[in-house]
Amino acid sequence: MQIDYNYAFFDEGSKREIRRATLKAIAIPGYQVPFASREMPIGRGWGTGGLQLTLSLVGKDDVVKVIDQGSDESVNAVNIKKLIEKTTGISTTDETSEATIIQSRHRIPEVPLKDGQIMVLQVPLPEPLRFYEPSEFETKKLHAEKEYSGAWLMLFEQIMKYGNLATDADHPVMVDDRYVMAPSPIPRFDNSKMNYSEALILLGAGREKKIYAVPPYTKVVSLAFDDYPFEVESFEDNHCKQCGAAGVFMDEIYDDETETTYFQCNDTSYCVARLNHQTV
Amino acid sequence: MGYVAVKGGTRAIEESIKRLKFERVKKGTVLDVHKIETGMRGLIDQVMSESSLFSEILAAIAIKQAEGNPEEAVFLLRAYRSTLSRKHYSRTISSEDMLTERRISASFKDIPGGQILGATTDYTHRLLDFGLMMESEEEALQWLEGFEEENGQQENVTDLAKLPKVLDYLRKEGLMPECSDDDREPDDVTKKSLEFPSTRSQRLQILTRGQTGALTSLAYAVIRGYGALHPTVGELRVGSLPVCIDNPFNQYNDEDDSYYIGEIKATETEMLIPVTVEKERGKKEIKFEIGYGICLGQNETKAIAMGILDHALQTGNKEYPTGDEEFVLYHIDSVESTGFISHLKMPHYVTFQSKLDSVRKTKKQEAESKEESSLCK
Numbered sequence: 001m002q003i004d005y006n007y008a009f010f011d012e013g014s015k016r017e018i019r020r021a022t023l024k025a026i027a028i029p030g031y032q033v034p035f036a037s038r039e040m041p042i043g044r045g046w047g048t049g050g051l052q053l054t055l056s057l058v059g060k061d062d063v064v065k066v067i068d069q070g071s072d073e074s075v076n077a078v079n080i081k082k083l084i085e086k087t088t089g090i091s092t093t094d095e096t097s098e099a100t101i102i103q104s105r106h107r108i109p110e111v112p113l114k115d116g117q118i119m120v121l122q123v124p125l126p127e128p129l130r131f132y133e134p135s136e137f138e139t140k141k142l143h144a145e146k147e148y149s150g151a152w153l154m155l156f157e158q159i160m161k162y163g164n165l166a167t168d169a170d171h172p173v174m175v176d177d178r179y180v181m182a183p184s185p186i187p188r189f190d191n192s193k194m195n196y197s198e199a200l201i202l203l204g205a206g207r208e209k210k211i212y213a214v215p216p217y218t219k220v221v222s223l224a225f226d227d228y229p230f231e232v233e234s235f236e237d238n239h240c241k242q243c244g245a246a247g248v249f250m251d252e253i254y255d256d257e258t259e260t261t262y263f264q265c266n267d268t269s270y271c272v273a274r275l276n277h278q279t280v
Numbered sequence: 281m282g283y284v285a286v287k288g289g290t291r292a293i294e295e296s297i298k299r300l301k302f303e304r305v306k307k308g309t310v311l312d313v314h315k316i317e318t319g320m321r322g323l324i325d326q327v328m329s330e331s332s333l334f335s336e337i338l339a340a341i342a343i344k345q346a347e348g349n350p351e352e353a354v355f356l357l358r359a360y361r362s363t364l365s366r367k368h369y370s371r372t373i374s375s376e377d378m379l380t381e382r383r384i385s386a387s388f389k390d391i392p393g394g395q396i397l398g399a400t401t402d403y404t405h406r407l408l409d410f411g412l413m414m415e416s417e418e419e420a421l422q423w424l425e426g427f428e429e430e431n432g433q434q435e436n437v438t439d440l441a442k443l444p445k446v447l448d449y450l451r452k453e454g455l456m457p458e459c460s461d462d463d464r465e466p467d468d469v470t471k472k473s474l475e476f477p478s479t480r481s482q483r484l485q486i487l488t489r490g491q492t493g494a495l496t497s498l499a500y501a502v503i504r505g506y507g508a509l510h511p512t513v514g515e516l517r518v519g520s521l522p523v524c525i526d527n528p529f530n531q532y533n534d535e536d537d538s539y540y541i542g543e544i545k546a547t548e549t550e551m552l553i554p555v556t557v558e559k560e561r562g563k564k565e566i567k568f569e570i571g572y573g574i575c576l577g578q579n580e581t582k583a584i585a586m587g588i589l590d591h592a593l594q595t596g597n598k599e600y601p602t603g604d605e606e607f608v609l610y611h612i613d614s615v616e617s618t619g620f621i622s623h624l625k626m627p628h629y630v631t632f633q634s635k636l637d638s639v640r641k642t643k644k645q646e647a648e649s650k651e652e653s654s655l656c657k
Contacts, residue, residue, distance in 0.1 A: 039355070043619040078289040106630045164642065166641075185630075250633075
């Protein structure tokens with residue numbers, strides 16, 4: 001009993017259905033469109049939302065890049081890439097600028113995205129209001145009525161408790177002055193890359209069965225107060241130990257031998273490209 | 281240094297997959313899929329039910345590949361199921377047409393058609409049968425011969441395909457109100473995601489494909505203390521249901537023109553749940569409500585649990601988590617719950633770095649404000 005899978009894993013009907021939901025998401029920036037999320041051959045919660053978007057969009061001429069927490073070589077990124085290659089036969093790349101579709105978990109690459117590229121973000125929890133309202137029925141109403149006092153109160157309470165905005169990754173954003181949206185757990189550092197992005201940004205939550213989008217050139221503002229402005233992660237004056245870059249998101253790495261902490265670019269392909277450029 | 285920053289994820293995966301295969305075959309024997317299919321009925325039925333895919337052979341392959349781990353086997357089958365296009369819908373199947381193998385009622389001793397114990401572990405002594413260590417196929421065949429001979433001599437007087445429903449009897453006796461058929465087209469949770477408030481068809485679908493253990497635990501909570509009711513099994517039956525599809529070339533969809541395409545084995549329960557209803561002037565009366573459970577294969581605990589949860593959600597008493605449809609329906613799917621729990625194994629370096637930054641910022645502020653207050657003194 002040997003069974004061949006269709007191009008890009010899904011049957012064509014499924015792909016069309018996912019694309020319909022995607023089109024709706026693009027038409028209503030920041031709004032979470034429910035869709036009939038399929039079970040995938042990778043774990044639910046391991047990027048099935050992003051993978052469904054990628055597989056529904058990928059054509060024979062596409063070049064796909066997959067990163068996980070900034071790395072092209074991370075086991076999960078490799079695994080997703082392998083599945084895409086196996087079911088489509090298309091080629092993949094590490095170069096951000098060469099890719100037409102970039103699927104990522106929790107990072108937007110350092111190389112600025114261009115017009116015509118699609119950024120696909122994997123989303124674990126698409127509902128930015130879930131922390132104070134567990135019910136989906138209720139949060140749907142809150143979004144419909146643009147009732148976001150809870151989101152503001154959540155930030156206000158952090159200031160009262162900790163003295164500052166204590167959000168980490170997944171800091172909520174306001175999209176097109178209408179919907180409060182979870183940008184997926186990208187670091188705060190990456191939030192501004194969504195604002196007026198030239199590339200289309202699609203967000204897919206497989207387990208939670210939602211697709212949402214930030215169309216190109218859409219206003220995206222991180223929630224904050226005038227007197228407590230939004231702040232990104234600070235790496236102070238540290239430079240990447242490998243390529244010397246500054247002003248990028250970095251991994252903090254502890255060296256057992258010298259017992260010191262050093263920093264390194266989190267975006268590995270960016271770092272490698274810089275290193276290659278330096279040696280030339 | 282963690283495994284994310286290291287180049288070589290590709291090789292690591294390849295080696296890990298080899299390691300996995302090694303674990304499966306290292307003893308030098310290979311499990312025969314056919315033997316899984318014939319000898320692991322319990323696991324096959326559970327996996328088929330949680331996967332919502334009826335195919336014993338595919339379930340057997342999945343079980344082999346998963347080395348008998350049900351969550352992994354269900355995952356494999358569901359992922360395969362995603363790639364299948366929906367070619368036909370069956371005609372409505374009526375459970376009265378079940379070819380019954382087993383059928384019991386805990387409410388009445390004498391039910392029309394009689395109690396049929398069938399195959400069940402309920403009255404076995406759970407003593408480990410060491411004889412199975414040495415069981416041979418010849419022995420089994422010999423035993424089978426004797427069994428068939430014995431069975432052939434018995435005359436069967438009841439028509440097992442036409443057993444009346446216990447609940448119909450209750451209705452005829454006026455002990456239960458008649459309920460009308462809901463012939464609305466059911467929703468399909470695999471084609472349109474769940475929205476709240478949910479419909480009964482959506483709830484039943486999510487429940488029937490739910491993880492056996494999750495359903496059992498939640499239903500146990502309902503009858504133990506969170507709703508504290510004691511339901512009775514009105515009827516539990518196990519048997520085969522005939523599946524027919526309409527003639528695709530005849531738009532009139534006559535029953536006579538439909539095709540029989542096979543049968544599926546299922547367990548069905550109708551639970552009687554006593555509820556107190558208030559009548560006029562504070563008078564109270566006890567009345568029975570129904571909880572319905574059905575699932576693929578012989579999964580009796582699951583079917584009963586489903587019946588209990590169906591009723592708990594129908595009543596929707598938000599005092600208990602088991603009456604909250606979002607709480608129950610969002611968390612009982614095997615693929616979803618195991619997927620999200622296991623995703624915690626993935627690297628979270630970026631998110632953790634971001635959290636670290638937040639913690640440090642807060643600490644710094646704390647230190648500064650302490651300094652300030654000590655200066656003030």
